[in-house]
Each structure stands twice: as structure tokens, then as C-alpha cells.
Amino acid sequence: MNSVYASLGTTVFETMSRLAAERGAVNLGQGFPEDDGPRDILEAAARATLDGPNQYPPMRGLPDLRQAVAAHYRERQRVDLDWQREVTITSGATEAIAAALLAFIEPGDEVVLFEPLYDAYVPMVRRAGGVPRILRLQPPHWRLEREAVEAAFSDKTRVVVINTPLNPSASVMSRAELEMLAALCVEHNAIVVSDEVWEHVLFDGAEHVSMLEVLRDRTLKIGSAGKMFSLTGWKVGFACGAPALMDQFAKAHQFLTFTTPPNLQRAVRYALGKERAYFDAMRAGFQRARDRLVNALTAEGFVTLPACGAYFVSIDLPASGIAMSDEAFAKHAVEHGVATIPISAFYANPGAPALIRLCFAKRDETLDRGAEALVRAKR
Numbered sequence: 001m002n003s004v005y006a007s008l009g010t011t012v013f014e015t016m017s018r019l020a021a022e023r024g025a026v027n028l029g030q031g032f033p034e035d036d037g038p039r040d041i042l043e044a045a046a047r048a049t050l051d052g053p054n055q056y057p058p059m060r061g062l063p064d065l066r067q068a069v070a071a072h073y074r075e076r077q078r079v080d081l082d083w084q085r086e087v088t089i090t091s092g093a094t095e096a097i098a099a100a101l102l103a104f105i106e107p108g109d110e111v112v113l114f115e116p117l118y119d120a121y122v123p124m125v126r127r128a129g130g131v132p133r134i135l136r137l138q139p140p141h142w143r144l145e146r147e148a149v150e151a152a153f154s155d156k157t158r159v160v161v162i163n164t165p166l167n168p169s170a171s172v173m174s175r176a177e178l179e180m181l182a183a184l185c186v187e188h189n190a191i192v193v194s195d196e197v198w199e200h201v202l203f204d205g206a207e208h209v210s211m212l213e214v215l216r217d218r219t220l221k222i223g224s225a226g227k228m229f230s231l232t233g234w235k236v237g238f239a240c241g242a243p244a245l246m247d248q249f250a251k252a253h254q255f256l257t258f259t260t261p262p263n264l265q266r267a268v269r270y271a272l273g274k275e276r277a278y279f280d281a282m283r284a285g286f287q288r289a290r291d292r293l294v295n296a297l298t299a300e301g302f303v304t305l306p307a308c309g310a311y312f313v314s315i316d317l318p319a320s321g322i323a324m325s326d327e328a329f330a331k332h333a334v335e336h337g338v339a340t341i342p343i344s345a346f347y348a349n350p351g352a353p354a355l356i357r358l359c360f361a362k363r364d365e366t367l368d369r370g371a372e373a374l375v376r377a378k379r
């Protein structure tokens with residue numbers, strides 16, 4: 001077996017969800033909403049399945065859906081996309097990330113990434129032959145510092161991978177940070193793979209700025225219907241970017257999954273017709289859940305980090321008086337009835353801060369039971 005995969009274990013999300021199920025623990029680990037997205041979207045999928053056709057859609061996705069994706073980003077993010085040449089539908093955002101990295105990285109190319117990072121990135125970069133240059137962001141604000149970012153670039157840099165809002169730190173990159181990064185990409189002839197799957201999950205008035213708005217010709221932006229409509233298992237993603245990037249991207253996509261189930265594409269097409277009020281209500285609901293969990297934990301002496309985007313919040317273990325590593329506490333907490341994610345899962349190198357990530361996209365009683373289990377684990 002090749003060394004990239006031989007050295008890997010099973011992803012922490014799978015491991016923690018399995019442990020939660022085995023132990024009957026509350027699952028605040030893997031990031032998914034406890035309640036499925038709107039009933040009318042589920043009905044649209046059922047109808048689309050029964051009415052058909054259920055045969056291969058076009059490789060870049062159904063024209064109707066690509067038009068809807070372009071219209072959505074035009075309205076909400078001031079990005080004008082040519083749906084025919086600049087939008088491709090993928091089987092989830094993870095497929096889009098894989099296709100982008102396979103399409104854009106040549107063996108030996110350097111790839112700049114920011115830690116903490118989604119666990120799929122670095123193995124994919126390595127498998128594509130890329131050399132990761134990982135820059136560590138620091139809690140509690142996780143800002144991009146110009147000098148450090150500059151130092152991560154070299155004349156071999158070809159790709160930069162960003163994620164905003166950033167999972168797991170729940171921070172949001174500012175326009176100034178994106179502009180600083182964009183200038184470096186132009187200077188070094190690099191492109192950005194911008195994972196924006198949490199673009200609609202924002203709190204306290206935080207604003208999402210798409211890298212596509214800032215660096216139009218050098219950005220491959222990735223979005224996710226699963227995150228937009230609380231249907232994470234559907235695995236319908238969007239890749240958007242300039243025609244030259246998209247043509248190259250599509251060559252990788254066509255030999256990875258080729259296409260995405262047509263019934264789900266038609267249902268997502270329907271879902272994108274939702275008004276702004278739908279997205280506002282989703283955000284308000286998640287924000288209420290965040291506050292409920294954070295208040296319950298704070299009342300018991302836990303210290304949490306700010307959470308402005310994505311449905312995650314982190315507990316600072318040392319500040320909460322817990323003298324255990326994040327992994328040790330996560331194992332211990334499962335025994336007390338709650339699954340969480342140790343933040344070191346989002347670090348490719350040792351020395352992660354002692355934080356555990358909680359997903360708060362859950363019903364009130366689940367959040368309450370999770371908080372109670374954490375209190376028991378802390379004693």
C-alpha cells in the first residue's frame with residue numbers, strides 16, 4: 001500500500017459516531033444536524049425519484065441546478081457566474097476538494113494550508129503528490145498574520161487551500177485577510193481552493209466574504225447543499241470558478257464520480273428557490289442552540305471559545321480546569337455519555353491546543369443531556 005494511506009487511521013468522525021452509537025452516548029461529535037432539513041425538499045426528492053429520469057445526468061450537473069447555483073451566488077455574494085462554463089455539481093464538497101487537488105497539483109508543487117484544518121485535506125494533497133506547507137493559526141481569534149503567511153509561500157507554491165468559516169475553530173476570515181492572501185497568490189502565480197461549505201452558517205452578524213469575489217480568476221470555490229439545507233448525507237456539492245480552472249477541474253471530476261444522483265440534483269434545484277427567510281431562520285435556530293449549550297456549560301465552569309461560523313463550539317480544557325489532553329478527555333467523556341471531537345484531529349502535526357469541539361446543531365434535550373454528561377466527565 002502507498003505510504004500516504006498506510007499511515008492513516010479511520011477518520012475521527014466515523015470513529016466517534018460509532019463509539020457514540022455503541023455506548024448510547026449523546027453525539028455532539030460528527031457535524032450534522034439532528035433534524036433533517038425541510039419536509040418540502042424531502043418531498044421534492046421523493047417526487048423526482050418517482051418521476052425520473054434516474055439515468056446519468058450530464059457530467060457537469062443538470063443545467064437547471066447549475067443555473068440555480070449561479071443565481072444563488074449572484075444574489076447573495078455579488079459573484080456573477082456563467083452557469084455553463086463556471087459551475088459544476090459534485091458528489092459532496094469532499095469530492096469537489098479531491099477533484100480540485102487532483103486537477104491543480106503536480107507532483108512536487110507546494111500547497112499552503114492553514115491549521116486547524118479539515119482532516120481530509122492533507123492526505124489528499126499528499127496523494128496528489130503535493131508538498132503541504134502548513135501554517136498554524138492561534139486561538140482564540142485564529143487570524144491570518146501577514147508575515148507568517150508570506151513566509152509560507154515559495155516559488156514552488158501552486159495552490160492555497162482555505163476554509164471560511166473555518167471548521168473547527170468557528171472563525172470567519174475577513175475581507176482584509178482574503179485580500180492579503182489574494183495579493184500573495186497573484187505574486188506567486190498560485191490558485192486558491194476555497195472551501196466555503198459553512199457560508200450560510202454564521203452568527204452574531206458575521207459576514208461571509210467569498211474568495212471568488214476577491215480573487216475571481218484564481219479561485220475554485222466549493223459550496224455544499226448538505227450544509228445549506230441540513231441534509232448532510234445527500235452529498236451534493238458545487239464547484240464554481242473561472243472557465244480555465246473549471247475545465248481542468250471537470251477532467252478530474254469526470255473520472256472520480258462522473259456525476260451526482262439526478263433526483264437529489266432536482267431536489268436541490270427546488271431547495272435553492274427558498275427565500276432569504278429560510279436561511280435567516282436556519283441561522284437563528286443554530287444560534288439559539290449555540291447559546292443554550294454555551295450557557296449550560298459556562299454555568300458549570302467550562303470556558304468556551306468564540307463561535308461565529310459553522311455549527312461548532314470548542315471547550316478550552318486547561319481554562320476549564322481540566323488537566324487532560326483533548327484525546328484523553330474525549331475518550332473519558334464518551335464513557336460519561338457524550339461524544340465530542342478532540343481538536344488534534346484537525347492538526348497534521350503534534351502540539352494542538354487542548355480543545356474539544358462540540359456540534360450544537362441538535363435538539364434542546366440532546367444539548368442538555370450532552371452538557372450534563374460533560375459536567376459528569378469534568379468532576
Ligand code: GLN
Pocket residue numbers: 011013014029030031032167
Ligand atoms: N464535516 C463534518 C464535521 O466536521 C464531518 C464530515 C465527515 O463525517 N466526514 O464534523
